Structure formats: structure tokens, C-alpha cells
Amino acid sequence: MTEKHIDEATGVATTGHEWDGIRELNNPLPRWWVWTFYATIVWALAYTVAYPAWPMLTSATTGLLGYSSRADVKAELAAAEAGKAQYVAAVSTKSVDEIIKDDALRQFAIAAGAAAFKVNCVQCHGSGAQGSVGYPNLNDDDWLWGGTADQIYQTVLHGVRFADDADTRVSEMPAFGEIIDATQVAQVSAYVATLSGAAAADPAMVEPGKTVFADNCAACHGDDGKGNRDLGAPNLTDAIWLRGEGEAAIAAQVKAPKHGVMPAWGGRLGDTNVKELAVYVHSLGGGE
Numbered sequence: 001m002t003e004k005h006i007d008e009a010t011g012v013a014t015t016g017h018e019w020d021g022i023r024e025l026n027n028p029l030p031r032w033w034v035w036t037f038y039a040t041i042v043w044a045l046a047y048t049v050a051y052p053a054w055p056m057l058t059s060a061t062t063g064l065l066g067y068s069s070r071a072d073v074k075a076e077l078a079a080a081e082a083g084k085a086q087y088v089a090a091v092s093t094k095s096v097d098e099i100i101k102d103d104a105l106r107q108f109a110i111a112a113g114a115a116a117f118k119v120n121c122v123q124c125h126g127s128g129a130q131g132s133v134g135y136p137n138l139n140d141d142d143w144l145w146g147g148t149a150d151q152i153y154q155t156v157l158h159g160v161r162f163a164d165d166a167d168t169r170v171s172e173m174p175a176f177g178e179i180i181d182a183t184q185v186a187q188v189s190a191y192v193a194t195l196s197g198a199a200a201a202d203p204a205m206v207e208p209g210k211t212v213f214a215d216n217c218a219a220c221h222g223d224d225g226k227g228n229r230d231l232g233a234p235n236l237t238d239a240i241w242l243r244g245e246g247e248a249a250i251a252a253q254v255k256a257p258k259h260g261v262m263p264a265w266g267g268r269l270g271d272t273n274v275k276e277l278a279v280y281v282h283s284l285g286g287g288e
Helices: 031-050 069-093 097-101 103-120 149-158 182-197 202-217 247-255 265-268 271-283
Strands: 014-018 023-027
Touching: 069 103, 069 271, 097 103, 097 271, 103 265, 103 271, 149 182, 149 271, 182 202, 182 247, 182 271, 265 271
Parallel strands: none
Antiparallel strands: 014 023
16 A cells, blocks of 8 residues: 655645645545535526526426516506506696606606607617707707797697698798808808807997997897797897807807707607607706
8 A cells, every 4th residue: 555645844644646746635625614615506406496597408306496687577567557557547647747746746857758768769869868960959058949848848749840730830040141241141141140149250340230230130039139939039139049059059059050959849759748758858956
């Protein structure tokens, strides 16, 4: 019988294996650890028998307990739908103003509207409803068509310049590059820039620009430039610019205005979801 080799440094017997002069110490695992490991194997096998686990050609074993995570999720979703059914029914029968006056309904509508906004509106208005060039910021108090809950509802319901909806919001600014000359465009742009407190690049252009504005623009934007919500004409005095600020951006819009289009969400989402969206947008801080 070969005598066991004892490691001199540790006093532990080696396994008899040796690689390039290096010997392996015979340090077996603690018995409690080994038995715990065996227990986990038994537990794993029992689990796969009790619950769905083993894949087959077209399905999987169902398990002795018949558990299904999909069935659980389906039941939870059904319970959630049942729980909100009364609120959905109430929203469908009330006006947006009535919804806002009811604390429970308002909170429900804001939550539902926020979800609908993330799916349908963030592509244009941004995840925080902050907008971008050509897409309105819904957090401020600057509204082309009005910022009351009912006005927001009408805008969302029928859209803006949406050809398939007869009641859509419509406003068309003429291409003044075809009506007035380049000098007049520069003059009126200089004047409009000053309405919001900016300084004109050439102060001499402001006074003649005021005359051009009175002759061509005041009919929609008002003599004071504060706009007209019945026409969707923006307020030019508040330094909030949809298409960019500065005389160059103003001149570009005067010469060849860009007209955005917003879908009529009533046909796509239904009246109840539109009300929820309107309440949510109204709650962002800019609603009147």
C-alpha cells in the first residue's frame, strides 16, 4: 500500500495527483454543505414535477399542481379591468369639466390620459410634453385654440387641419412672400420681433413694419399682436415661438408659412380616451 503524501506546509494529505511538481491537497467539502447540495437537487427535481418545466415538441409539461403564470396574469388583468370599469363608465358619460371637478375621476383620468399620451402623443410633443420646433409645448400657458379643458378636448377630438374630420381646427396663414415684397417682409419681421421685447437688428425697419402689420396681419393677430384663438392665430407678444425665434425665423414664416397637422384622435381612440387625454394635458400646468 502506497503511503499517503503529507503536505509539509499544511500538514494535509494530498490526493496523489501531481502536475509539474504541484500536488493537490485533499480538502473535502464539509458534510453539511454536501448534503445541502444534494437537497437542492432533490428540490429542483420535485419542482419540475410540480410546476410546468420540461419542454416537449409542441408544449411543455403542465406540472402536478396545474399552475399557469399566464392564467394568473389573465386573472389579474381581468380584475384590474373590473376595478376600473366604473370609472371608465363615469368618464364616458361626463364632460371634461365635470370629470375635473370630481377628485376620484380626475385622478383616474389623469393616470389613464398619461398612459394614452405615452403611446400616441410623445412622438411629436415629447415624453415630457415639452414639444419642439413645430410641435407645441403643452406645459406652458400659450394656446393657439385655448387652454380650457373643453377647448383642449375639442382640439384633441377633431385635430388640427386634419382633412378627414369636418370639424377639425383650421387656420391658414397666407404666404405673404407672394403678396408683399422682400423689403416689406423684412420690415414686418423687425416689427413683430419687437412685440415680444426683442431689439430689431435695424430699428429703422420697425415703424414701416408696423404699417405693413396693420395692413396685412392685424386682421388675424389683432392690432396689438396678441392673437385670436377663434382663428388659431398665435400671440406674437409672449416670446413663445412655435417655428423658431428671431427675425430670420419670423421672415421665413411670413414668406412661406408652415402649417402643421394633428390627427383627429376621436376616430382613433374613442371619446372616452380623448376625454382622459384632455384632462391629462390640462393637468400639466398650462391648462386654464
